Amino acid sequence: MSDVDELEAGVRDGDRRALARAITLVESTRADHREAAVELLDRLVDRTGGATRVGISGSPGVGKSTFIEALGLEILRGGHRLAVLAVDPSSRRSGGSILGDKTRMVELGREPDAYIRPSPAGETLGGVARRTREALLLCEAAGFDVVLVETVGVGQSETAVAELVDVFTLLVAPGGGDDLQGIKRGIMELADVVVVNKADGDLEQTAGRTAADYRNALGLMRPRVAGIEPKVLTASALKGHGIDETWAALCHVHDQLSGSGALDDLRRGQAVAWMWSEVQDAVIDAARRDGHAADRASRIEDEVADGRRTPTSGAREILRLMVR
Amino acid sequence: MSDVDELEAGVRDGDRRALARAITLVESTRADHREAAVELLDRLVDRTGGATRVGISGSPGVGKSTFIEALGLEILRGGHRLAVLAVDPSSRRSGGSILGDKTRMVELGREPDAYIRPSPAGETLGGVARRTREALLLCEAAGFDVVLVETVGVGQSETAVAELVDVFTLLVAPGGGDDLQGIKRGIMELADVVVVNKADGDLEQTAGRTAADYRNALGLMRPRVAGIEPKVLTASALKGHGIDETWAALCHVHDQLSGSGALDDLRRGQAVAWMWSEVQDAVIDAARRDGHAADRASRIEDEVADGRRTPTSGAREILRLMVR
Numbered sequence: 287m288s289d290v291d292e293l294e295a296g297v298r299d300g301d302r303r304a305l306a307r308a309i310t311l312v313e314s315t316r317a318d319h320r321e322a323a324v325e326l327l328d329r330l331v332d333r334t335g336g337a338t339r340v341g342i343s344g345s346p347g348v349g350k351s352t353f354i355e356a357l358g359l360e361i362l363r364g365g366h367r368l369a370v371l372a373v374d375p376s377s378r379r380s381g382g383s384i385l386g387d388k389t390r391m392v393e394l395g396r397e398p399d400a401y402i403r404p405s406p407a408g409e410t411l412g413g414v415a416r417r418t419r420e421a422l423l424l425c426e427a428a429g430f431d432v433v434l435v436e437t438v439g440v441g442q443s444e445t446a447v448a449e450l451v452d453v454f455t456l457l458v459a460p461g462g463g464d465d466l467q468g469i470k471r472g473i474m475e476l477a478d479v480v481v482v483n484k485a486d487g488d489l490e491q492t493a494g495r496t497a498a499d500y501r502n503a504l505g506l507m508r509p510r511v512a513g514i515e516p517k518v519l520t521a522s523a524l525k526g527h528g529i530d531e532t533w534a535a536l537c538h539v540h541d542q543l544s545g546s547g548a549l550d551d552l553r554r555g556q557a558v559a560w561m562w563s564e565v566q567d568a569v570i571d572a573a574r575r576d577g578h579a580a581d582r583a584s585r586i587e588d589e590v591a592d593g594r595r596t597p598t599s600g601a602r603e604i605l606r607l608m609v610r
Numbered sequence: 611m612s613d614v615d616e617l618e619a620g621v622r623d624g625d626r627r628a629l630a631r632a633i634t635l636v637e638s639t640r641a642d643h644r645e646a647a648v649e650l651l652d653r654l655v656d657r658t659g660g661a662t663r664v665g666i667s668g669s670p671g672v673g674k675s676t677f678i679e680a681l682g683l684e685i686l687r688g689g690h691r692l693a694v695l696a697v698d699p700s701s702r703r704s705g706g707s708i709l710g711d712k713t714r715m716v717e718l719g720r721e722p723d724a725y726i727r728p729s730p731a732g733e734t735l736g737g738v739a740r741r742t743r744e745a746l747l748l749c750e751a752a753g754f755d756v757v758l759v760e761t762v763g764v765g766q767s768e769t770a771v772a773e774l775v776d777v778f779t780l781l782v783a784p785g786g787g788d789d790l791q792g793i794k795r796g797i798m799e800l801a802d803v804v805v806v807n808k809a810d811g812d813l814e815q816t817a818g819r820t821a822a823d824y825r826n827a828l829g830l831m832r833p834r835v836a837g838i839e840p841k842v843l844t845a846s847a848l849k850g851h852g853i854d855e856t857w858a859a860l861c862h863v864h865d866q867l868s869g870s871g872a873l874d875d876l877r878r879g880q881a882v883a884w885m886w887s888e889v890q891d892a893v894i895d896a897a898r899r900d901g902h903a904a905d906r907a908s909r910i911e912d913e914v915a916d917g918r919r920t921p922t923s924g925a926r927e928i929l930r931l932m933v934r
Binding site: 323324327328331334335416419420423499503506553554557558560561562564565566568569570572573586587590591592593594595596597598599600601602604605608609 | 652747830894911916921933
C-alpha cells in the first residue's frame with residue numbers, strides 16, 4: 287500500500303494521526319511531496335465541502351485564543367467536530383505569533399472532537415493561504431463539520447482568509463473611537479459578525495460603547511452580501527458571556543447564505559479563483575526560481591522599478607522566457 | 611521613417627494628433643499593433659513619470675463631468691498641461707457611460723493645453739486599466755504634467771484606478787446618512803480627498819452635514835498612508851466654489867507623499883506589480899484563447915467549480931498545458 291493509499295484511508299476514517307500527516311504532506315514544498323499531495327486531495331475531493339467554514343480575526347491583545355477556546359467548546363457542545371487552522375505568514379515552526387504555542391487552547395486541545403493545527407511556515411501570505419486551503423479540505427474529508435480559520439489582524443491576511451471561508455468574524459477589544467482607527471478600513475467590510483471581547487468588569491461599559499461605535503461605522507457601509515446586515519455583539523470569553531450568541535449569529539448568517547443559494551455561488555467562485563490564482567502564482571514562482579529565467583526576471587524587475595523600462599515590455603520578456 | 615519613429619517624434623513634440631494616434635495604437639489588440647506599442651512605450655520611457663497623477667471617482671448623478679471641467683480649468687489656470695483619461699469597462703466606442711460623449715466638458719475640450727480621451731472599449735476591467743496605464747505614460751511623454759484618471763463608482767474600477775495614480779479623489783453628492791451607504795466600504799479607504807459636490811442652493815446645508823458624516827466615517831478608519839489624513843471638502847462645480855480648495859488639497863497630499871519619499875516607493879511598487887499582473891493576465895489569456903488549451907481549461911474550470919476536482923489539481927493541469 288502506498289503512502290497516499292494509507293493516508294487516504296486514514297483520513298477517510300477520521301484518524302487524527304493520518305490527518306496530521308496528510309496536512310504535513312500538503313505543507314511540504316518538495317516536488318515529490320507536492321505530487322503526492324495533489325493526488326491525495328483529488329482522491330478525497332468527494333468528501334470535501336461539508337463543513338461550515340468560519341474565519342476569525344483579531345489583533346494581538348484582544349484575547350483571541352481564549353475566545354476561540356470558548357467558542358470552540360460551545361461548538362463542540364452542539365455535537366460538532368471542530369478543526370482550528372491558522373493563516374499567519376509571520377509564523378515559523380520555531381514559534382509563530384499564533385497557534386504556534388501548544389500551551390494555548392489547552393482545554394480545547396484535549397477534546398477528542400477538536401483538532402488544532404498551527405499555521406504552516408512560509409515566506410509569503412499566498413503560500414501560507416494555499417496550504418491552509420488544502421488543510422481545510424483535508425479536515426472536511428476527515429469528517430470535521432466546522433472549521434475555524436484564525437488569523438492575526440495584519441491587513442492582507444484577513445482578506446486571504448475571507449477568500450477561503452463562508453462567514454467571517456472580527457474580534458476587537460473595548461476602547462474609545464480611537465481604537466476603531468486601529469482596524470483597517472477594508473477589514474471591516476469582510477465581517478459578518480463583529481465581537482467586542484473583554485466585556486467584563488471595568489471594561490463592560492466601554493465594550494458597550496465600542497459596540498455602538500462599530501454599529502455606527504458598519505451602518506454607514508454597504509453589507510458584503512445584499513440583505514445580510516453585519517451583526518455587532520459584546521462578549522466575555524473569560525466569563526463565558528456572549529459566546530453562544532456569537533455562534534448563533536454565525537450560524538444565522540450561514541443559514542441565510544445557504545438558503546438563498548449565495549453560499550453555493552460564493553464557494554464556486556472561490557474555487558475557480560483559487561485555481562487561477564494557483565496558476566498565476568506558479569508562473570511567478572517559476573519565473574523567480576528557474577535559474578536562467580530568474581536572473582533575467584530579477585534584472586527586468588529592477589529596470590521596471592527604476593522606470594528604465596515599461597512594465598508592459600518587462601512582462602513580455604518574462605513571458606517569452608516562460609510560456610510555451 | 612517607420613510608424614513608430616513618426617509617432618515617437620510626434621509625441622515627444624507634444625503633438626496632439628500624434629498622441630491620439632499613439633493611444634489608439636496602445637489600445638489595439640492586434641498582435642502587430644501590440645508589438646509596435648511596446649516598442650513605442652519603451653522608446654519614450656525616459657520621458658515618463660513627470661506628471662501628477664490624480665484619480666477621480668464618483669457615481670452617476672454626482673455631477674462628475676461638470677466638476678472635472680471646473681477642476682480642469684482651475685488646473686490650467688496654474689499653468690499646467692492637463693490630460694483627462696477614463697477607466698470604464700462598461701464603455702463602448704458607441705457611447706460608454708463616461709467620457710464617451712464629446713459634448714461633455716465642452717469648455718475644457720476647447721483648451722489648447724487640455725487633452726481629453728474617452729475610456730478604451732474593453733470586455734474586462736483589467737484590459738481597460740492596462741491600456742489606460744499605457745495612455746497615461748504617453749500623455750506624460752507628450753508633456754502633460756497633470757493627468758486626471760476618471761472612473762465611475764462601480765467598486766472594482768476605483769481600485770484599478772487607485773493602482774495607477776498618486777492621489778485619489780472621491781466625489782459624492784449631498785445626502786443623509788443613507789447616501790453614505792451607497793459608497794462601498796473599500797472605496798472610502800482609497801480617498802485622499804472626499805468632495806461633497808452640489809453644495810449650492812437648497813443642498814448647501816445638506817452638503818455640510820454630509821461632509822460631517824464622511825469626516826466621522828473616515829475618522830473611524832486608519833489613513834491610507836500613515837500621517838496623511840484624508841480631507842473632506844464641500845464644493846459647487848456649478849458656482850465654482852471649492853474647486854481651488856480641492857486642487858490645493860490634492861497638491862498638498864502630493865507634496866507630502868513626494869517629500870517623504872512615499873511617492874517614489876508607491877510608484878516603484880505600482881510599476882513592478884503592474885508588470886507581474888501583466889504576466890499573470892497574459893498567461894490566463896493564453897490559457898483561455900489558445901484553441902486546445904482553452905477547451906481543456908474551460909472543462910477543468912467547470913470541474914473545479916462543481917467540486918469534482920480540487921483547484922490545485924486543476925491548476926497543475928493548466929500549467930502543464932502552458933508553461934515551458
